[in-house]
Amino acid sequence: xxxxxxxxxxxxxxxxxxxxxxxxxxxxxxxxxxxxxxxxxxxxxxxxxxxxxxxxxxxxxxxxxxxxxxxxxxxxxxxxxxxxxxxxxxxxxxxxxxxxxxxxxxxxxxxxxxxxxxxxxxxxxxxxxxxxxxxxxxxxxxxxxxxxxxxxxxxxxxxxxxxxxxxxxxxxxxxxxxxxxxxxxxxxxxxxxxxxxxxxx
Amino acid sequence: xxxxxxxxxxxxxxxxxxxxxxxxxxxxxxxxxxxxxxxxxxxxxxxxxxxxxxxxxxxxxxxxxxxxxxxxxxxxxxxxxxxxxxxxxxxxxxxxxxxxxxxxxxxxxxxxxxxxxxxxxxxxxxxxxxxxxxxxxxxxxxxxxxxxxxxxxxxxxxxxxxxxxxxxxxxxxxxxxxxxxxxxxxxxxxxxxxxxxxxxxxxxxxxxxxxxxxxxxxxxxxxxxxxxxxxxxxxxxxxxxxxxxxxxxxxxxxxxxxxxxxxxxx
Amino acid sequence: xxxxxxxxxxxxxxxxxxxxxxxxxxxxxxxxxxxxxxxxxxxxxxxxxxxxxxxxxxxxxxxxxxxxxxxxxxxxxxxxxxxxxxxxxxxxxxxxxxxxxxxxxx
Numbered sequence: 001x002x003x004x005x006x007x008x009x010x011x012x013x014x015x016x017x018x019x020x021x022x023x024x025x026x027x028x029x030x031x032x033x034x035x036x037x038x039x040x041x042x043x044x045x046x047x048x049x050x051x052x053x054x055x056x057x058x059x060x061x062x063x064x065x066x067x068x069x070x071x072x073x074x075x076x077x078x079x080x081x082x083x084x085x086x087x088x089x090x091x092x093x094x095x096x097x098x099x100x101x102x103x104x105x106x107x108x109x110x111x112x113x114x115x116x117x118x119x120x121x122x123x124x125x126x127x128x129x130x131x132x133x134x135x136x137x138x139x140x141x142x143x144x145x146x147x148x149x150x151x152x153x154x155x156x157x158x159x160x161x162x163x164x165x166x167x168x169x170x171x172x173x174x175x176x177x178x179x180x181x182x183x184x185x186x187x188x189x190x191x192x193x194x195x196x197x198x199x200x201x
Numbered sequence: 202x203x204x205x206x207x208x209x210x211x212x213x214x215x216x217x218x219x220x221x222x223x224x225x226x227x228x229x230x231x232x233x234x235x236x237x238x239x240x241x242x243x244x245x246x247x248x249x250x251x252x253x254x255x256x257x258x259x260x261x262x263x264x265x266x267x268x269x270x271x272x273x274x275x276x277x278x279x280x281x282x283x284x285x286x287x288x289x290x291x292x293x294x295x296x297x298x299x300x301x302x303x304x305x306x307x308x309x310x311x312x313x314x315x316x317x318x319x320x321x322x323x324x325x326x327x328x329x330x331x332x333x334x335x336x337x338x339x340x341x342x343x344x345x346x347x348x349x350x351x352x353x354x355x356x357x358x359x360x361x362x363x364x365x366x367x368x369x370x371x372x373x374x375x376x377x378x379x380x381x382x383x384x385x386x387x388x389x390x391x392x393x394x395x396x397x398x399x400x401x402x403x404x405x406x407x408x409x410x411x412x413x414x415x416x417x418x419x420x421x422x423x424x425x426x427x428x429x430x431x432x433x434x435x436x437x438x439x440x441x442x443x444x445x446x447x448x449x450x451x452x453x454x455x456x457x458x459x460x461x462x463x464x465x466x467x
Numbered sequence: 468x469x470x471x472x473x474x475x476x477x478x479x480x481x482x483x484x485x486x487x488x489x490x491x492x493x494x495x496x497x498x499x500x501x502x503x504x505x506x507x508x509x510x511x512x513x514x515x516x517x518x519x520x521x522x523x524x525x526x527x528x529x530x531x532x533x534x535x536x537x538x539x540x541x542x543x544x545x546x547x548x549x550x551x552x553x554x555x556x557x558x559x560x561x562x563x564x565x566x567x568x569x570x571x572x573x
């Protein structure tokens with residue numbers, strides 16, 4: 001008798017729990033609904049709703065992937081970075097500041113050039129007070145970390161593909177998706193790394 | 202822009218008592234409070250009421266039999282209780298989607314013509330925008346109470362939550378990228394965390410809102426559309442189920458907070 | 468006829484604090500539309516306020532005033548039951564009049 005009541009209690013508890021909390025993943029429903037309700041516009045095609053390996057992992061693990069998963073995918077993303085053929089990573093920081101300020105590009109109403117949108121999320125140079133705080137401050141980037149080739153490579157690589165260094169970072173993969181050109185990324189790297197850049201004053 | 206200049210100066214001159222960690226956010230709140238007196242949104246409330254009561258469309262009918270969830274023609278309090286399930290369409294609808302439905306079924310307009318150019322410009326305010334402003338104003342001072350009684354209402358919440366967290370698009374953004382974190386801002390715009398009840402109210406407070414940039418009236422359908430544009434996604438359908446689900450998620454999170462009526466935005 | 472105004476009047480003793488919201492595009496004539504064409508000048512030129520049929524003021528307004536403007540003023544000698552009438556006229560000849568009867572506790 002005791003066992004049977006305990007069993008009944010357990011079943012009752014499970015039933016109550018299933019009423020109170022969702023038992024299943026609603027992502028498939030979400031995806032089906034979005035695929036039915038969205039439509040392509042401008043350069044924004046329906047393929048943008050498809051998850052690549054990074055997005056799938058970050059969606060599956062709610063931005064906290066297990067170490068093994070993160071290591072594997074970060075390695076793949078890093079391997080896919082196209083480094084400049086001439087081996088030079090620094091461009092013109094003055095051009096870089098303009099690119100950092102420009103928030104346009106890749107949206108369905110954008111027709112022209114693409115900017116880096118850096119100030120949307122980061123503090124960069126010291127003279128711009130209209131900066132976001134979604135990402136860390138980049139002020140004195142090289143001054144704090146060093147001006148060497150390894151840091152240059154990290155800066156360029158991070159701009160090209162932020163996920164190569166932190167799988168579920170909220171930072172877009174500006175080189176990987178073809179948002180920024182090689183020259184633009186060199187100019188942004190210079191903005192962060194050039195000793196003459198206002199960022200490092 | 203004389204009025205904006207004068208009141209802008211007033212806002213700056215007021216002593217900034219920072220109640221939030223970011224003093225910029227406090228100044229924005231002060232600015233909104235001042236601007237909410239004599240809000241041009243009221244002009245659209247009046248226009249919306251006229252549109253509600255006037256026979257229009259191929260069927261030459263008014264919207265006075267439209268059921269917004271509290272019974273045909275009951276406007277008072279209805280906005281604060283959306284999104285909700287509607288049996289006649291077997292789906293959850295937000296207020297504007299429901300108004301569009303009524304314009305189609307009662308007045309004979311078509312989905313295609315209402316979805317063609319649904320957002321305000323300097324020279325034109327679409328009828329559903331004025332109507333939803335009027336409807337929303339009739340819930341001024343009431344608590345949000347989007348119901349979760351029907352199984353589809355609960356499913357809309359969960360699906361909306363999943364949509365909210367879905368990272369995709371050219372920039373790998375989800376809604377949560379900006380609105381799932383505390384105390385962040387994009388440029389100087391504070392980003393409330395809509396996953397938390399005490400901040401989710403900021404998703405729905407002040408909408409529909411008169412946007413001073415351009416002097417236009419915008420509703421939540423516009424706001425969600427513009428979010429997806431900035432997320433570098435393709436475009437969500439106007440008054441679609443996806444947007445109703447998203448609105449269910451944030452409104453339910455905000456339930457219990459008082460709605461102050463149509464607002465004013467920067 | 469042009470879109471309606473929203474008039475609010477609060478009585479403090481015998482002074483009515485009046486606020487008028489007017490729906491008007493207030494084009495400066497300097498703005499270009501999406502096609503790049505200049506949008507013609509279109510703005511409220513005069514505002515007239517009357518209390519019980521007697522003009523209490525007229526205002527000459529320029530195109531510098533913003534879209535959907537608010538006009539606020541105080542008028543002395545007002546009481547409950549008084550009729551406030553506001554008229555605007557714009558540079559195209561379009562005009563609009565709206566009225567409000569001052570109520571107690573309004």
